[in-house]
Amino acid sequence: MIAITGIIVTSVLMRKFANSPLHITEEVVGLLLSVSLFLGLPMVTLRAKHVRVALLADFLKGRLHSAMQIAALLVGCAFFFWLIIETIPWFEFAFKRSLKTETSRILLYPWMAAMPLALALTALILLARLTGLLDRVDDSEAGADQSFTDGAP
Amino acid sequence: MAFWLTLIGGLVATAGTGVALGAALGLTGMLILHFFSNGATSLAVDAIWSVFNSFTLSAVPMFILLGEVLLRSGISEKAYAAFSPLFRRIPGGLLHTNIAVCTLFGAVSGSSLSTAAAVGSVAYPEMSRRGYDKDTIVGSLAGGGTLGLLIPPSLSFLIYGALTETSIGRLFAAGIVPGFLVGAMFMAYLLVKALRNPAIAPRSETPVPLRQALAGFRQIWPLLALILAVIGSIVGGLATPTEAAGVGVVLAVIICSVWGDLTWQKLAEAVYHSVLLFTSVGFLVLGATILAKSASILGIPQQVLETVSESGLGTYSVLLIVVLIYLLLGCFFDGLSLMIMTLPVVFPLLTGLGFDPVWIGVIITIVIEIGQVTPPVGLNLSVLTALTNNEVSLGRVATATVPYWLIHLLAILLLALFPALALFLPNLLF
Amino acid sequence: AGADTWRFNNFLPETRPETAELEKFAADVNETLGEEQIKIYSGGSLGLPNTDTLRFLPKGAVEMSLMWANYLGRDAPALSSVVVQGTIGSIEEFEKAIPTVRKIYEEEFADWGVSSVGYAAIPMLSVSVFCRDEPVNTLEALKSKKLRVWARDQVETFTRLGVAAQIIPQEEMYVAMKTGVVDCALYPALYAHTVSLQEVASHASFLYPMASGPYVIGVATDKWEATDAATKAAITEAADALWERTNQYEDDFQRELAAREELAEAGITWAEDFPQEDRDTFVAAVTETWAMLAEEAGGNAPAYRERVLTALGR
Ligand code: NA
Numbered sequence: 040m041i042a043i044t045g046i047i048v049t050s051v052l053m054r055k056f057a058n059s060p061l062h063i064t065e066e067v068v069g070l071l072l073s074v075s076l077f078l079g080l081p082m083v084t085l086r087a088k089h090v091r092v093a094l095l096a097d098f099l100k101g102r103l104h105s106a107m108q109i110a111a112l113l114v115g116c117a118f119f120f121w122l123i124i125e126t127i128p129w130f131e132f133a134f135k136r137s138l139k140t141e142t143s144r145i146l147l148y149p150w151m152a153a154m155p156l157a158l159a160l161t162a163l164i165l166l167a168r169l170t171g172l173l174d175r176v177d178d179s180e181a182g183a184d185q186s187f188t189d190g191a192p
Numbered sequence: 193m194a195f196w197l198t199l200i201g202g203l204v205a206t207a208g209t210g211v212a213l214g215a216a217l218g219l220t221g222m223l224i225l226h227f228f229s230n231g232a233t234s235l236a237v238d239a240i241w242s243v244f245n246s247f248t249l250s251a252v253p254m255f256i257l258l259g260e261v262l263l264r265s266g267i268s269e270k271a272y273a274a275f276s277p278l279f280r281r282i283p284g285g286l287l288h289t290n291i292a293v294c295t296l297f298g299a300v301s302g303s304s305l306s307t308a309a310a311v312g313s314v315a316y317p318e319m320s321r322r323g324y325d326k327d328t329i330v331g332s333l334a335g336g337g338t339l340g341l342l343i344p345p346s347l348s349f350l351i352y353g354a355l356t357e358t359s360i361g362r363l364f365a366a367g368i369v370p371g372f373l374v375g376a377m378f379m380a381y382l383l384v385k386a387l388r389n390p391a392i393a394p395r396s397e398t399p400v401p402l403r404q405a406l407a408g409f410r411q412i413w414p415l416l417a418l419i420l421a422v423i424g425s426i427v428g429g430l431a432t433p434t435e436a437a438g439v440g441v442v443l444a445v446i447i448c449s450v451w452g453d454l455t456w457q458k459l460a461e462a463v464y465h466s467v468l469l470f471t472s473v474g475f476l477v478l479g480a481t482i483l484a485k486s487a488s489i490l491g492i493p494q495q496v497l498e499t500v501s502e503s504g505l506g507t508y509s510v511l512l513i514v515v516l517i518y519l520l521l522g523c524f525f526d527g528l529s530l531m532i533m534t535l536p537v538v539f540p541l542l543t544g545l546g547f548d549p550v551w552i553g554v555i556i557t558i559v560i561e562i563g564q565v566t567p568p569v570g571l572n573l574s575v576l577t578a579l580t581n582n583e584v585s586l587g588r589v590a591t592a593t594v595p596y597w598l599i600h601l602l603a604i605l606l607l608a609l610f611p612a613l614a615l616f617l618p619n620l621l622f
Numbered sequence: 623a624g625a626d627t628w629r630f631n632n633f634l635p636e637t638r639p640e641t642a643e644l645e646k647f648a649a650d651v652n653e654t655l656g657e658e659q660i661k662i663y664s665g666g667s668l669g670l671p672n673t674d675t676l677r678f679l680p681k682g683a684v685e686m687s688l689m690w691a692n693y694l695g696r697d698a699p700a701l702s703s704v705v706v707q708g709t710i711g712s713i714e715e716f717e718k719a720i721p722t723v724r725k726i727y728e729e730e731f732a733d734w735g736v737s738s739v740g741y742a743a744i745p746m747l748s749v750s751v752f753c754r755d756e757p758v759n760t761l762e763a764l765k766s767k768k769l770r771v772w773a774r775d776q777v778e779t780f781t782r783l784g785v786a787a788q789i790i791p792q793e794e795m796y797v798a799m800k801t802g803v804v805d806c807a808l809y810p811a812l813y814a815h816t817v818s819l820q821e822v823a824s825h826a827s828f829l830y831p832m833a834s835g836p837y838v839i840g841v842a843t844d845k846w847e848a849t850d851a852a853t854k855a856a857i858t859e860a861a862d863a864l865w866e867r868t869n870q871y872e873d874d875f876q877r878e879l880a881a882r883e884e885l886a887e888a889g890i891t892w893a894e895d896f897p898q899e900d901r902d903t904f905v906a907a908v909t910e911t912w913a914m915l916a917e918e919a920g921g922n923a924p925a926y927r928e929r930v931l932t933a934l935g936r
Pocket residue numbers: 297298299300301302303339340341342343344345346
């Protein structure tokens with residue numbers, strides 16, 4: 040995030056005052072953005088901070104509630120595993136051909152690796168919840184104790 | 193038909209479990225790709241990669257970070273403390289500032305999501321602490337955020353202009369009056385709501401001396417300076433609207449360390465929290481992208497609209513049905529991708545009926561703004577749910593936002609009755 | 623649209639004349655076969671980015687797609703350096719090169735599992751420098767300006783010439799020109815009105831003629847081989863007619879003049895063209911860029927460049 044800010048501002052200043060625009064800005068910012076999103080994904084999952092529709096799940100109590108939690112974890116696992124399978128040939132393609140970005144010729148696969156890695160980590164967290172290695176908190180229960188904004192004065 | 197059954201059935205079955213909404217949308221999209229597009233599920237990965245590899249999207253996390261920096265340095269608290277006395281006696285109080293600041297912010301940012309993220313990250317914590325009704329706060333923020341697309345600069349006008357060869361300057365000019373009109377109607381609604389239910393906003397009958405109120409303004413000038421500097425960097429040709437978000441972050445850090453109490457630790461917290469916040473919105477965007485891809489590649493939106501164009505209905509019935517279709521499609525697709533999918537059919541259809549291209553641009557911008565605040569795929573709703581740390585659930589944000597999109601519909605009605613509301617300014621200027 | 627209808631992904635907007643030609647192509651095929659065989663989806667409305675064409679088309683995610691080699695450089699670097707825009711300076715030269723270019727595209731796409739079933743020629747465009755504040759019609763004057771360009775080869779070329787060029791996406795160009803993030807923008811006059819350039823620029827001057835490799839209509843090879851002979855024949859026949867209609871360049875200059883005239887009425891002042899000396903310097907720089915790009919792309923790219931150069935007689 041800091042890197043994104045830094046490069047955008049440097050780019051603006053270079054163009055304005057040195058009349059020599061940075062050609063890498065757009066592509067590097069895009070790559071950094073993707074990477075920070077993928078790295079954030081396991082963190083958000085671990086802290087159970089996802090946006091969800093909790094109408095039915097919160098209405099149910101007791102064993103039905105647990106059953107619903109398991110169903111949710113299964114849906115999550117299904118999605119992440121399916122996506123992981125799809126990323127394998129996708130990554131292989133970029134790796135074998137050493138694909139680079141169009142303008143700044145940055146090698147893509149090291150950045151692209153963030154996607155399968157993050158998906159795998161996230162899937163592992165979900166599996167750990169499913170098997171009981173991690174507590175089965177869902178997002179509403181994670182509660183306000185670790186609010187996004189709690190550190191404010 | 194099978195498509196719609198899979199779409200709705202898939203969404204209900206997956207999202208109903210209470211799984212992260214992004215996963216529910218994504219899994220439904222993958223199923224549709226698998227069964228309806230020869231198993232072309234690999235498209236999902238390409239789609240995810242290209243949506244996040246976007247310079248334009250970077251404005252969203254930048255604006256979230258900007259808000260976090262203001263919040264943690266105490267600058268925003270000082271500003272709200274200063275504003276509070278001024279609004280104490282107006283029914284609705286600070287809620288009006290949400291709309292006003294969103295309007296102002298709409299003039300900086302090209303997107304509705306950035307506007308909701310930037311204003312919301314500061315306003316929600318400050319106002320909920322001051323005892324405002326949480327649902328009302330998020331409703332006003334989700335609704336106010338939509339002004340980001342109507343008031344220029346606006347991504348939707350830029351894309352509409354390029355796809356239909358309509359003058360971008362005229363489109364920008366046409367958005368101004370409806371933008372302010374909708375903003376004014378939002379405020380009027382808040383006023384009425386607060387009069388009928390005073391509990392939503394804390395009020396005080398103790399008059400604050402004018403001098404004291406004005407003295408409070410010394411507290412807010414750093415914030416004003418920041419807003420002016422960000423607008424100035426765009427108008428002055430220093431930065432594009434996307435870059436301005438990054439410039440704003442640096443300015444905010446400077447201002448907040450000089451006049452607020454920003455420390456390295458607080459800056460680190462701000463960065464960490466904005467990554468988390470952006471990710472939880474981003475994951476939703478990820479799922480929504482897969483779902484949108486699965487429908488757009490089948491040409492579904494065009495097919496729906498083509499049945500209208502072949503129906504031979506009258507001018508205003510067609511307009512009404514088109515608006516209704518956008519309402520329906522807007523539930524499932526995010527605004528800009530919906531516009532790209534539908535324009536090749538809607539534009540010739542509506543121009544053929546004699547509507548002005550600039551006027552159509554304004555109407556389409558309004559209907560896709562409505563799509564930003566209708567569930568399940570409503571990105572403005574999601575960013576606010578994430579901002580409240582799920583304190584206010586997606587369903588509650590959505591419910592609280594209903595009046596705002598009804599106002600948008602009212603605006604469409606007004607624009608249909610008095611097209612000059614949109615067309616007067618462009619005709620004057622060009 | 624019936625279940626057997628082929629979706630044709632067209633990334634060009636509905637309003638472009640090329641789209642009308644593609645519509646005519648589809649109508650010809652449908653008329654011959656007496657059913658809706660091809661349906662065109664324009665303006666990227668199928669949601670498929672044109673840079674990803676070599677990923678979705680061979681897999682059959684859509685049945686047919688328009689392709690333009692220069693967009694495909696990330697996945698197939700050799701394709702984007704077959705023709706670098708600006709190197710071919712006249713219609714005569716261009717017509718000499720076209721058969722070779724078509725052949726190269728066909729071979730390269732075949733390697734990707736895509737059959738080239740038709741071609742649409744791109745008009746000979748004239749690229750001008752549009753500026754917001756003052757007329758700029760020498761490379762010397764351009765050196766003190768910030769210039770918007772749209773492709774990497776242009777960045778390389780202008781950097782060689784000492785001009786600060788920056789890629790700004792088409793949708794951000796209007797605001798960037800309006801506010802002065804850039805002072806000038808490179809754009810073909812023929813299409814300038816589509817992005818409302820006349821509202822943010824007040825001066826323009828012609829810099830170079832731009833020939834481009836043709837658009838290719840692609841179908842996944844396995845899909846094409848499984849297609850019945852009558853359908854194939856109808857498509858090939860309509861594609862030949864499409865090529866005949868579009869591979870005509872004698873009116874291009876008239877259209878360019880008409881476009882300039884219209885822009886002038888909308889408030890743009892046309893200055894003298896860039897002097898011949900500057901234009902020669904420019905073409906020389908593009909030629910160097912071309913060699914560099916082909917070198918960098920590696921693989922078949924240098925050989926493709928040699929074949930095109932040979933066809934040009936250079
Ligand atoms: Na705006």
